[in-house]
Amino acid sequence: MLKDITLGQFFPGSTIVHRLDPRTKLVLLVGYIVALFTARWFVTYGLVLAFLLLAVGLSRIPPKTLLRSMKPLLIVIVITGLLNLFYTSGQVLVQFWIFRITREGIVAAALMILRITMLVCGTFLLTYTTSPIALTDGLELLLGPLKRLHVPVHELSMMMCIALRFIPTLMEETDKIISAQKARGADFETGNLLRRAKAMLPILVPLFISAFRRADELATAMECRCYHGGEGRTRLRQPRFLLHDFLALGLGAALVAAVAILRTMGL
Amino acid sequence: MHPILETKDLRHVYSAGTPFEHTALDGVSLSIFPGEFLGIIGHTGSGKSTLIQHLNALLRPTSGQVLLGGEDIWKDKHFTRQARFRVGLVFQYPEYQLFEETVAKDIAFGPKNMGLQPEEIDRRVREAAGFAGLPEALLDKSPFDLSGGQKRRVAIAGVIAMEPEVLILDEPTAGLDPAGRESILDNLRRFQQAKNAAIVMVSHSMEEVAANAGRLIVMDEGRVFADGAPAEVFARAEALQQIGLAVPQVTAVFLRLRAMGLSLPPVYTVEQARRAILAAKEARPC
Numbered sequence: 001m002l003k004d005i006t007l008g009q010f011f012p013g014s015t016i017v018h019r020l021d022p023r024t025k026l027v028l029l030v031g032y033i034v035a036l037f038t039a040r041w042f043v044t045y046g047l048v049l050a051f052l053l054l055a056v057g058l059s060r061i062p063p064k065t066l067l068r069s070m071k072p073l074l075i076v077i078v079i080t081g082l083l084n085l086f087y088t089s090g091q092v093l094v095q096f097w098i099f100r101i102t103r104e105g106i107v108a109a110a111l112m113i114l115r116i117t118m119l120v121c122g123t124f125l126l127t128y129t130t131s132p133i134a135l136t137d138g139l140e141l142l143l144g145p146l147k148r149l150h151v152p153v154h155e156l157s158m159m160m161c162i163a164l165r166f167i168p169t170l171m172e173e174t175d176k177i178i179s180a181q182k183a184r185g186a187d188f189e190t191g192n193l194l195r196r197a198k199a200m201l202p203i204l205v206p207l208f209i210s211a212f213r214r215a216d217e218l219a220t221a222m223e224c225r226c227y228h229g230g231e232g233r234t235r236l237r238q239p240r241f242l243l244h245d246f247l248a249l250g251l252g253a254a255l256v257a258a259v260a261i262l263r264t265m266g267l
Numbered sequence: 268m269h270p271i272l273e274t275k276d277l278r279h280v281y282s283a284g285t286p287f288e289h290t291a292l293d294g295v296s297l298s299i300f301p302g303e304f305l306g307i308i309g310h311t312g313s314g315k316s317t318l319i320q321h322l323n324a325l326l327r328p329t330s331g332q333v334l335l336g337g338e339d340i341w342k343d344k345h346f347t348r349q350a351r352f353r354v355g356l357v358f359q360y361p362e363y364q365l366f367e368e369t370v371a372k373d374i375a376f377g378p379k380n381m382g383l384q385p386e387e388i389d390r391r392v393r394e395a396a397g398f399a400g401l402p403e404a405l406l407d408k409s410p411f412d413l414s415g416g417q418k419r420r421v422a423i424a425g426v427i428a429m430e431p432e433v434l435i436l437d438e439p440t441a442g443l444d445p446a447g448r449e450s451i452l453d454n455l456r457r458f459q460q461a462k463n464a465a466i467v468m469v470s471h472s473m474e475e476v477a478a479n480a481g482r483l484i485v486m487d488e489g490r491v492f493a494d495g496a497p498a499e500v501f502a503r504a505e506a507l508q509q510i511g512l513a514v515p516q517v518t519a520v521f522l523r524l525r526a527m528g529l530s531l532p533p534v535y536t537v538e539q540a541r542r543a544i545l546a547a548k549e550a551r552p553c
């Protein structure tokens with residue numbers, strides 16, 4: 001069950017999407033999200049979707065994997081869809097009890113579902129094709145100017161890097177602990193809410209203990225290697241903008257511009 | 268004799284349909300008999316841990332069957348749950364699964380889940396602690412105040428307390444000092460004899476399995492590479508070396524001596540080697 005959650009997972013590869021500079025990808029993602037929220041009607045949505053499909057196609061990440069990562073969000077999507085379906089006023093198609101389905105409601109629900117799905121897919125595509133280290137490096141470089149304002153950019157990105165790095169580890173650990181307690185007959189599936197909450201204890205206690213132990217060990221290991229923050233620290237891999245980065249950024253800019261213009265035309 | 272546990276053409280594929288797809292088990296068929304001490308060896312990634320998690324229904328096979336007492340372990344929900352009690356599984360580094368306030372409570376977790384009476388649970392906790400080599404004085408302590416070796420014994424006791432017919436352990440001695448290893452193995456043998464339970468021990472120490480197991484299964488790349496008595500398996504020293512496993516050191520020495528023309532029997536423990544050398548010396552006094 002936990003294996004379905006692939007948040008923060010990285011699928012190594014050497015496609016053009018993998019090779020783009022992480023800064024490019026972060027900026028593209030921001031542009032993509034802006035375009036997605038600017039999009040209004042089918043043409044603009046179609047453009048953004050085409051951009052997403054292009055990126056997915058180039059990355060060679062199986063669409064099935066990408067869609068599977070939506071599973072934990074299914075409830076959110078369904079609820080949002082239903083709210084849009086029932087609470088949009090307009091030309092009534094069906095009416096029963098207190099519910100009323102309008103033509104506009106159907107369209108709004110469909111577009112909203114599409115928007116959330118595309119938002120999640122785009123974000124996941126970034127983490128799937130970018131290693132946590134590259135991602136945080138990119139973020140640190142992009143936010144670098146904020147250091148002047150005494151924002152602890154390096155510390156924040158290091159924290160994010162560690163968090164991303166340990167998500168899969170903790171998932172694996174959780175899986176292992178669940179299996180070990182199941183082997184002793186633990187039952188997580190039956191009983192009322194209180195019983196189920198209590199059944200989580202044998203998982204949570206060892207998990208917390210092990211998370212703290214890992215944090216402790218990591219801190220020691222970092223200190224042993226003389227880590228003392230970002231001051232004067234150099235990088236093993238200096239990211240560099242290449243031709244494909246400029247092309248990708250150009251494409252992203254074109255997307256945002258096109259969506260913005262088409263929107264004013266009501267498309 | 269009928270096997271207590273059996274696998275039939277077991278296959279397991281991890282993360283099917285993703286770039287991480289990996290066939291961890293590929294057609295494994297084996298039998299485990301009541302009361303035997305079975306050793307499973309193989310190098311890292313050969314599928315040992317995956318295999319044993321099928322034996323108590325923690326993992327569902329991609330294809331193939333696991334039979335417990337002749338019945339499919341997945342035949343219904345109730346039977347699957349019972350199977351987890353009848354086939355006890357101690358994970359690798361089990362000390363990280365402890366969670367209760369006291370050692371006694373932690374050991375009681377399994378029996379409690381079985382729905383036993385408090386007196387019976389208490390009896391089992393005491394008995395299991397004894398089998399695992401834990402002094403009574405530790406029972407009321409917090410498991411988090413114990414040493415690493417003691418914690419592991421608590422975890423083993425927690426599974427023994429369910430009185431399984433088959434006790435499976437994944438590298439139970441990994442990371443322990445030699446004295447600790449010997450003592451845990453000793454405890455396991457005592458439990459096996461007292462309850463006539465089958466023991467399946469996963470290990471990558473040849474010496475360890477050679478000295479304890481009555482039968483050996485060698486895993487390689489998700490398949491059974493060899494299955495037989497230690498003497499039979501270790502006789503294929505070269506084949507073992509080819510899949511990256513070594514025979515016990517004494518066995519290697521004796522194979523070399525035999526190659527040099529000395530007539531010595533094949534051995535796989537130091538004790539056997541001692542006797543063989545003494546016998547050879549008597550036959551040919553220098």
Ligand SMILES: Nc1ncnc2c1ncn2[C@@H]1O[C@H](COP(=O)(O)OP(=O)(O)O)[C@@H](O)[C@H]1O
Nearest residue numbers: 281282289291310311312313314315316317318
């Ligand atoms: N949860 C999992 N998801 C994906 N692959 C796994 C998982 N567990 C094990 N594997 C893979 O299956 C193979 C067999 O692993 P395992 O059964 O743990 O071997 P062993 O215990 O002999 O070292 C390894 O290649 C391992 O990488």
Ligand SMILES: [Mg+2]
Nearest residue numbers: 315316359437
């Ligand atoms: Mg293993």
